[in-house]
Amino acid sequence: MTGxxxxxxTRRRSDGLLAEDLGPVVDELCxxxxxxxxxxxxxxxxxxxxxxxxPVLAEIVVPGTPALxxxxxxxxxxxxxxxxxxxxxxxxxxxxxxxxxxxxxxSRTADGLSLTLYEASSDPELLSGLLExxxxxxxxxxLEYHRLPGAEIPAGLRARPLTGxxxxxxxxxxxxxxxxxxxxxxPGANTELEMLAALERAGDxxxxxxxxxxxxxxxxxxxxxxxxxxxxxxxxxxxxxxIATAEAEACIRGECESVAPLGGFWDDAFALGQATARVxxxxxxxxxARTLSLPEAVELTxxxxxxxxxxxxxxxxxxxxxxxxxxxxxxxREVVRRGNPLPIQRVHGDLxxxxxxxxxxxxxxxxxxxxxxHPFEERRRPQPAVRDIAAMLRSFDYAxxxxxxxILGVPPGQRTTRDLRVTRLARRASAWAVHSRRGxxxxxxxxxxxxxxxxxxxxxxxxADKAVYEALYEARNRxxxxxxxxxxxxxxxxxxxxxx
Numbered sequence: 001m002t003g004x005x006x007x008x009x010t011r012r013r014s015d016g017l018l019a020e021d022l023g024p025v026v027d028e029l030c031x032x033x034x035x036x037x038x039x040x041x042x043x044x045x046x047x048x049x050x051x052x053x054x055p056v057l058a059e060i061v062v063p064g065t066p067a068l069x070x071x072x073x074x075x076x077x078x079x080x081x082x083x084x085x086x087x088x089x090x091x092x093x094x095x096x097x098x099x100x101x102x103x104x105x106x107s108r109t110a111d112g113l114s115l116t117l118y119e120a121s122s123d124p125e126l127l128s129g130l131l132e133x134x135x136x137x138x139x140x141x142x143l144e145y146h147r148l149p150g151a152e153i154p155a156g157l158r159a160r161p162l163t164g165x166x167x168x169x170x171x172x173x174x175x176x177x178x179x180x181x182x183x184x185x186x187p188g189a190n191t192e193l194e195m196l197a198a199l200e201r202a203g204d205x206x207x208x209x210x211x212x213x214x215x216x217x218x219x220x221x222x223x224x225x226x227x228x229x230x231x232x233x234x235x236x237x238x239x240x241x242x243i244a245t246a247e248a249e250a251c252i253r254g255e256c257e258s259v260a261p262l263g264g265f266w267d268d269a270f271a272l273g274q275a276t277a278r279v280x281x282x283x284x285x286x287x288x289a290r291t292l293s294l295p296e297a298v299e300l301t302x303x304x305x306x307x308x309x310x311x312x313x314x315x316x317x318x319x320x321x322x323x324x325x326x327x328x329x330x331x332x333r334e335v336v337r338r339g340n341p342l343p344i345q346r347v348h349g350d351l352x353x354x355x356x357x358x359x360x361x362x363x364x365x366x367x368x369x370x371x372x373x374h375p376f377e378e379r380r381r382p383q384p385a386v387r388d389i390a391a392m393l394r395s396f397d398y399a400x401x402x403x404x405x406x407i408l409g410v411p412p413g414q415r416t417t418r419d420l421r422v423t424r425l426a427r428r429a430s431a432w433a434v435h436s437r438r439g440x441x442x443x444x445x446x447x448x449x450x451x452x453x454x455x456x457x458x459x460x461x462x463x464a465d466k467a468v469y470e471a472l473y474e475a476r477n478r479x480x481x482x483x484x485x486x487x488x489x490x491x492x493x494x495x496x497x498x499x500x
């Protein structure tokens with residue numbers, strides 16, 4: 001814990017949390033968090049017992065009643081998490097609207113004041129107070145708040161917490177700005193800030209403009225660590241996942257506006273492919289882009305094989321297809337060994353339908369943080385652009401199966417094939433996915449990207465890697481969804497790509 005000071009103050013009840021209370025409150029949080037933290041959707045250690053947590057940083061960023069603490073705690077597994085902690089005198093005013101599951105517990109100050117401690121990411125008043133830190137762009141103890149050159153940050157905007165994210169928390173301010181509160185904290189500068197700044201320099205790229213960020217002060221030679229990113233808010237009619245699944249469901253039912261089951265999302269998929277190509281072009285121009293060397297190709301395929309071997313231990317259903325998957329990865333290495341150049345560059349790194357917003361003038365890609373939990377050095381490593389494309393193609397497959405599951409009233413991927421109606425609907429779902437995948441590839445090519453279908457070895461290898469990752473994830477978190485990636489693993493092990 002850093003940045004706290006001690007002074008003698010005569011308390012008034014209206015003072016709320018004072019600086020000298022911070023130490024005892026943080027100590028109490030360390031006692032309470034092992035029971036509370038594992039229930040958060042952004043907690044990465046699910047399935048592991050949480051022993052103790054230790055404070056890394058704690059500052060009072062919004063003083064008064066209630067007060068807001070910006071904190072970082074380290075678990076016994078070495079993972080660090082950021083919490084925005086509200087502290088309000090007990091009993092809590094019912095008008096605050098604090099959800100029951102947000103309450104962490106209670107603490108008592110040295111002079112007997114009882115405080116309720118809660119995760120404040122749903123408290124508009126405190127989140128509006130946090131915005132004022134970015135407006136002032138002044139340090140607060142061990143925290144720093146920075147603006148990008150030319151960024152305008154209006155004060156006094158009402159905060160509106162957003163829902164639906166898994167790994168981070170987002171807050172909208174007056175429909176003009178969005179604050180991303182990073183939950184799992186890794187040392188160093190966050191890659192999303194770097195990527196958004198590069199896209200802003202490129203100009204006319206479908207992404208959100210970065211405005212400001214918060215970071216640790218980097219004292220005693222430590223590298224500053226990004227905690228929050230403030231960026232332009234993108235008004236939209238929804239994200240790609242919600243729009244695609246709705247369109248897929250309509251087409252599977254035979255209710256889509258164009259010819260079922262092949263319509264309903266072609267134009268959107270085509271436009272999304274165009275947006276992805278524009279982002280890739282800008283990243284290649286602004287950041288590192290070069291050709292993969294043979295040693296790097298060996299290292300890359302070794303990593304693919306290692307991920308497969310890890311998955312085989314936990315998902316034995318993959319075993320019958322292991323040989324075909326190994327062949328797909330070795331084919332990729334052989335392409336480079338024969339002297340075929342393989343361009344690599346910075347890529348999104350975690351692209352799927354949920355990472356795109358349908359704005360008034362087209363698709364906007366968001367969340368350039370990369371794969372959550374991976375070291376920043378790994379996320380910055382140049383990759384073939386086809387890795388992003390393969391991930392998006394897998395997302396279309398998921399959307400189709402999800403829509404089919406909604407229609408049948410069963411978990412995605414689980415159905416009986418003895419029913420002729422079910423078989424007919426399943427064929428429509430597959431046709432929708434194929435049509436959308438082809439539309440995306442066509443749009444990507446039309447916007448100047450290399451047609452991924454002309455590099456079948458690359459596409460197969462990276463789709464297979466993504467499907468293996470999905471199988472491992474589903475086995476760990478949603479076993480009822482496991483049939484979706486297993487079907488893709490089977491198809492890709494046998495050598496099929498776009499058509500499935």
